Amino acid sequence: MNTRPIGVFDSGLGGLTAMHTLGKRLPNETFIYFGDTARVPYGGRSEATLLKYARQDVAFLKSFKPKVLVIACGTVSTTCLEQLQQENSLPIIGVVEPTCLQALHATKNGRIGMIATQASVRSGAYERMLHRLDPDVDVFCHPCPLLVPMVENGRMHRGDIVIETLVKEYLAPLKAKGIDTLMLGCTHYPLLWDVIGKEMGPSVTLISAGAAVATAVETLLEDSHMEAPQTSDSHRSFYVSDEVESFTRNASLFLQEDLHQVVRRIDIDQY
Template sequence: MSTHQAIAILDSGVGGLTVAKEVMRQLPRERVLYFGDTARAPYGPRSKEEVALFTRQIVDYLLQFDPKMIVIACNTATAVAIEAIRTNVSVPVLGVITPGARAAIKQTKNGQIGVIGTEGTIRSGAYVTALRRISPGVKVVSLACPTLVPLVEKGMFRSEEASDVVCEALRPLRNETIDTLILGCTHYPFLADRIKRCMGEDVALISSADQTARDISTLLSHTGQLESSNEVPVHRFFCSGDPRTFQWIAQDWLNEQIHVTPVMWQVPKFI
């Protein structure tokens, strides 16, 4: 396998751009292929069967570009589909739940960790399992926040409305004694400032993006696949919904000009 192959990153929408940004920062020589399934976001309210099908569709699409690894930068898809994807592809497949859990265990001082995520992620219990696998005695408080992803997908993450919606969504956590909060959806770092304002300075926020990028770097180094070229990498972006909205959000978040290729699915889908 060549070191010049790209890292493929997929998400239900724009959330995985938080992971892509960290990969581009920590591994500036690597090429990124990014797919956002914006036409069918959010994945959180959908059934396991739907999420598994959609994830497999995107992986199959990205495999045509011969990537050196697949990164499922969607917590819901990681919880539901990662093991099946690993079984059926020949390249490494990384998710975002274990890295986030590991970072939270390192951060907490009182052993009380909060997790916010989509309905699907929270319902799966994947973070509770991952956290207790590392530290069996940890206390975990989980909360589904289904109103947050639509704010980000609409590009409203800096609006005053976003502040109100975030504080209302997090209200059940305000009386908990957690000292660490996992942003268990890759969309949520877009709202990190507002989440921090609502939870207070004493609660550390954990985004899986940084640790996931570190895991990617470690794996590529171990397998001798780190990109060695000094050429400026050309990243490629694909989305299944409105490319204009995706492009605007991506350029704002990544702080660079990009081109987006729209992809229209030719297979039946649950809508």
């Protein structure tokens, strides 16, 4: 048994989709969430800049002495995970391997698509992981650079002609490839589940990176006997690097519940 918290970070609000699933599956755990809202989105940054930001995010969360760190950010998971794991002794889980494992389990024709930020697609991390797990699978990746800012600004619902048009344009090349499984390689994208699902149709299975990483964390805690006891006084704390009002206002959409906790702003450049 281990009552230390679980640290979770993302470039902004997207990681809250992972937090939502983690909280449902692990109700006795304490979570510390950091959203780097002052520097969102991460998707178009260079690898050097991403590593600098990720190291600062990790350093802040380590101040709470967590038992596990969750990179609820597809961009950091694809570009910095291995480096961060080498530099830190505590377990660090990213979204790539868990998402790929679920996609391989779901596909029937071996043709898997992935949408994510430009940095995630450029890294080639999903292709490498899928081909390591199954050399015969066909993988098709497509960057969607405008989806994160659209979601962050609340443009995520069916009937919104702007987001529906954008999603249609982004998904057209993947539909043409005949995929039967689509990985949502960014934790913002589950908020677009209905829009993406409508465009891809019922024959394509969607895989959420946030839900996949929650499964991986649950398994790690069980295998390592690090679960918090059922009598644990669990709670959630939220921190951001920019103003708190918009985060607090929009967080309920990502968490699928009202955010009752106080959100605190920190100076991430101190870390």
